[in-house]
Amino acid sequence: MDFGLSEDQELLVETVRNFLAEKVPITRVRELRDAANTGDRAIWQALGELGVSGILIPEQDGGSGLNLLDAALVSQAIGHAATPTPFLTSSIMVPIAFRPLATSQTDTWLRRIASGEICFGLAITEIFSVREEAGITFDGSTLSGKAMMAIDASQADFILLAIGQDRLAVIRRDVSGLEVNRLVTIDATRDTSELLLENVEPEAIFENAGEAISALLDAGRIGLAADTLGACEAMIEQSVAYAGERKQFDRVIGSFQAVKHMCAELVAELEPARSLLWYAAHCFDTVPKESPLMACHTLAHISEIAREIASVSTQVHGGIGWTDEQNLHFWFKRIGNARHLLGGPESLRNRAAEIQGLAIAS
Amino acid sequence: MDLEYGERYEAFRREVRTFLDEHKQDAPPAGLSGGARKQLIRWLGLQIEHGVWARTIPQEYGGYGAEPDLLETVIMDEEFNRAGLQRGMNAQGPSMLVPTLLEHGTEEQKQRWVGPTMRGEVIWCQGYSEPGSGSDLASLQTSAHEDGDDFVINGQKIWTSTADKADMIFVLVRTEPDAKKHVGISYVLLPMNTPGIEIQPLRTMSGDLGDNSFNQVFFTDVRTPQTNIVGKRGEGWKIANTTLKHERNTLNSNAEGTLLRLIKLMKQETVNGVPAIASPVYRDRLMRLQGRVLAMKYHGMRILTSSLKRESAGVAGLIVKLQNCQLHFDISALAIDVMGELGVLYDHTKYERDEAYWQTHSIFSLGLIIGGGTAQIQKNIIAERGLGLPREPKPATR
Numbered sequence: 001m002d003f004g005l006s007e008d009q010e011l012l013v014e015t016v017r018n019f020l021a022e023k024v025p026i027t028r029v030r031e032l033r034d035a036a037n038t039g040d041r042a043i044w045q046a047l048g049e050l051g052v053s054g055i056l057i058p059e060q061d062g063g064s065g066l067n068l069l070d071a072a073l074v075s076q077a078i079g080h081a082a083t084p085t086p087f088l089t090s091s092i093m094v095p096i097a098f099r100p101l102a103t104s105q106t107d108t109w110l111r112r113i114a115s116g117e118i119c120f121g122l123a124i125t126e127i128f129s130v131r132e133e134a135g136i137t138f139d140g141s142t143l144s145g146k147a148m149m150a151i152d153a154s155q156a157d158f159i160l161l162a163i164g165q166d167r168l169a170v171i172r173r174d175v176s177g178l179e180v181n182r183l184v185t186i187d188a189t190r191d192t193s194e195l196l197l198e199n200v201e202p203e204a205i206f207e208n209a210g211e212a213i214s215a216l217l218d219a220g221r222i223g224l225a226a227d228t229l230g231a232c233e234a235m236i237e238q239s240v241a242y243a244g245e246r247k248q249f250d251r252v253i254g255s256f257q258a259v260k261h262m263c264a265e266l267v268a269e270l271e272p273a274r275s276l277l278w279y280a281a282h283c284f285d286t287v288p289k290e291s292p293l294m295a296c297h298t299l300a301h302i303s304e305i306a307r308e309i310a311s312v313s314t315q316v317h318g319g320i321g322w323t324d325e326q327n328l329h330f331w332f333k334r335i336g337n338a339r340h341l342l343g344g345p346e347s348l349r350n351r352a353a354e355i356q357g358l359a360i361a362s
Numbered sequence: 363m364d365l366e367y368g369e370r371y372e373a374f375r376r377e378v379r380t381f382l383d384e385h386k387q388d389a390p391p392a393g394l395s396g397g398a399r400k401q402l403i404r405w406l407g408l409q410i411e412h413g414v415w416a417r418t419i420p421q422e423y424g425g426y427g428a429e430p431d432l433l434e435t436v437i438m439d440e441e442f443n444r445a446g447l448q449r450g451m452n453a454q455g456p457s458m459l460v461p462t463l464l465e466h467g468t469e470e471q472k473q474r475w476v477g478p479t480m481r482g483e484v485i486w487c488q489g490y491s492e493p494g495s496g497s498d499l500a501s502l503q504t505s506a507h508e509d510g511d512d513f514v515i516n517g518q519k520i521w522t523s524t525a526d527k528a529d530m531i532f533v534l535v536r537t538e539p540d541a542k543k544h545v546g547i548s549y550v551l552l553p554m555n556t557p558g559i560e561i562q563p564l565r566t567m568s569g570d571l572g573d574n575s576f577n578q579v580f581f582t583d584v585r586t587p588q589t590n591i592v593g594k595r596g597e598g599w600k601i602a603n604t605t606l607k608h609e610r611n612t613l614n615s616n617a618e619g620t621l622l623r624l625i626k627l628m629k630q631e632t633v634n635g636v637p638a639i640a641s642p643v644y645r646d647r648l649m650r651l652q653g654r655v656l657a658m659k660y661h662g663m664r665i666l667t668s669s670l671k672r673e674s675a676g677v678a679g680l681i682v683k684l685q686n687c688q689l690h691f692d693i694s695a696l697a698i699d700v701m702g703e704l705g706v707l708y709d710h711t712k713y714e715r716d717e718a719y720w721q722t723h724s725i726f727s728l729g730l731i732i733g734g735g736t737a738q739i740q741k742n743i744i745a746e747r748g749l750g751l752p753r754e755p756k757p758a759t760r
């Protein structure tokens with residue numbers, strides 16, 4: 001029995017963390033926020049050069065052929081740095097979706113993703129949440145309709161979108177008949193938009209894609225949970241550091257039991273969540289039967305503790321935590337945005353009950 | 363137990379309601395900028411005339427001059443809430459400074475400041491916190507040296523809400539550098555345009571430089587007559603605590619109106635064609651919040667009764683800020699969840715709900731959990747003053 005990360009995985013985490021700390025420090029994130037830029041290509045290309053954008057892509061397609069646990073660790077490092085980059089969509093969800101759908105066309109896209117040349121956006125919200133009468137229809141040759149809260153779509157080269165519950169399509173970002181409207185959220189570090197389609201010609205249509213959709217949701221939920229977990233780690237690290245520095249009443253505030261307990265409670269929530277995440281990612285790779293349940297629970301649980309961690313970390317900082325200048329809010333808002341991006345906690349838990357046959361009507 | 367306010371008060375309630383029905387459209391938009399300010403002054407004047415604002419402030423100080431009557435105050439608050447109207451004024455002047463002046467000010471100070479403040483002609487900000495002195499406010503370092511009949515003030519304040527829009531500041535300064543920290547402080551009133559005062563806006567976490575803005579206020583050789591002190595020299599801590607008491611009262615605002623707004627949202631917002639209110643899970647969360655709101659509402663009546671009898675509510679009073687601020691935060695959390703992936707929309711973007719009220723309210727509530735004495739400090743107060751537990755021992759000096 002050996003439940004933990006390998007040396008290679010530890011090294012991977014360290015490499016990505018160091019890389020992001022150097023290439024995309026929070027000062028750079030701030031510059032991008034000020035420029036309303038959620039799709040800086042330089043970051044994406046650099047991730048390609050580092051070799052992580054193809055982490056899940058088979059070696060013969062130019063990737064590293066690693067597992068979801070490895071990808072989740074990268075996602076966690078990205079959340080930790082609050083980096084605006086389409087890793088979750090292009091490096092996790094799209095490659096996973098293409099696994100059961102592989103064609104020479106998808107192989108080519110994957111190769112170009114792995115090198116950092118192209119990236120994908122994703123429009124799948126309507127699979128689990130329909131608002132504003134959104135939905136895409138396919139008339140046999142073209143696509144029409146509306147997709148809400150597409151992720152990373154506005155600056156992508158291609159977009160993978162869901163049509164109903166068991167069809168997927170790929171469209172070009174610059175195809176005619178497609179309108180992409182940025183939707184501004186509290187979170188400046190993740191690109192969101194609505195897509196309006198009118199007789200759009202797809203690059204590819206995938207029928208009977210239920211299995212691919214299910215896998216991309218599981219992997220996406222685990223990847224997003226990892227991102228949120230990384231954001232939580234960052235907020236806790238900053239809180240502990242601040243509690244050890246800031247003085248009031250002639251002593252460091254971390255010496256007050258009240259502040260100590262806040263910090264202790266945060267890690268008491270964080271650490272089991274880390275274990276949960278490892279297991280969920282491991283399941284996806286090796287016990288696929290359990291994967292949908294674990295993915296739902298992991299994202300729901302991490303979203304819940306993250307809300308508390310975000311609020312308490314801000315409180316540990318006092319007034320300065322409530323300023324823009326302090327940076328803490330970048331993670332606060334990233335956590336807030338992630339909470340419902342691939343299903344909110346309530347709907348995920350309901351799904352978890354359904355999967356186990358526990359959603360028994362009264 | 364008698365929960366009726368009585369006919370006299372119900373008649374008063376009808377009066378207030380009639381006023382609001384007739385004049386609702388005169389209420390200004392939120393904020394203090396340009397046109398809004400003019401409209402605000404008109405609106406407050408109208409309210410005073412009808413006795414629904416500055417009601418118990420003596421006429422000689424510009425008020426309506428009614429006898430102090432807590433129930434009337436409560437009724438006015440209830441009716442404004444019901445009409446969905448803010449009183450329309452940043453709280454620092456009318457809710458913090460004015461009661462403090464009425465309690466501790468000189469005749470001249472009351473004459474000069476109470477009326478214009480209540481009418482919205484003078485906007486105040488509160489200069490307490492400093493970079494090194496937040497929870498430990500009494501350690502503040504901004505100094506005031508005596509120079510003839512004047513004080514000369516040097517130092518820095520921070521987190522000063524709406525300082526950039528204020529005409530005046532009530533500020534705590536150290537006048538007796540050699541005295542112990544609690545007895546060396548004085549409470550001074552200063553025009554914001556006094557030479558040597560510099561204001562630097564600080565963006566809040568919501569990106570706001572608007573109505574809830576933060577600021578740093580710097581003082582460099584700021585000269586002011588000694589007569590601008592409220593109370594006696596060195597008694598500023600006592601006076602400041604009067605203001606803080608009033609501040610915490612204003613932060614106690616009842617969450618009933620916010621809950622009503624949430625219920626409305628839950629009826630409107632649909633996901634997969636089903637209104638949020640039809641989800642048993644969301645509905646249960648709503649009902650739990652409603653239970654908390656009701657508890658705090660009737661708790662408010664109990665506190666009110668203590669005040670009417672001029673008794674201290676004891677520990678029951680000390681818990682109110684802690685509970686209400688968290689309650690507001692939790693109500694907005696449910697609202698955000700109900701809107702799902704659209705709950706994060708912000709900044710006038712398409713599909714935004716309720717003008718992003720809930721994100722703003724959530725972040726603002728988090729600010730109120732910290733401001734005016736953090737939740738942790740409130741708990742210390744509850745345990746020490748309310749329950750008589752000993753203070754945390756000072757660490758051994760090394």
Ligand SMILES: Cc1cc2nc3c(=O)[nH]c(=O)nc-3n(C[C@H](O)[C@H](O)[C@H](O)COP(=O)(O)OP(=O)(O)OC[C@H]3O[C@@H](n4cnc5c(N)ncnc54)[C@H](O)[C@@H]3O)c2cc1C
Pocket residue numbers: 246247248249253256257258259315316317318319320322487488489490491492493494495496497498520521522523524729730732733734735736737738739742
């Ligand atoms: C929205 C908002 C508006 C504000 N408006 C104003 C204003 O208009 N004017 C003004 O003067 N100030 C204002 N403030 C400042 C506010 O009063 C202070 O932020 C607050 O008192 C906390 O001080 P601090 O920020 O220095 O935090 P610190 O005191 O440094 O606190 C940091 C952390 O340490 C904890 N802590 C500190 N001491 C203890 C202790 N003894 N026991 C246990 N825990 C402790 C705190 O609870 C907190 O978690 C505002 C603040 C906010 C958030």
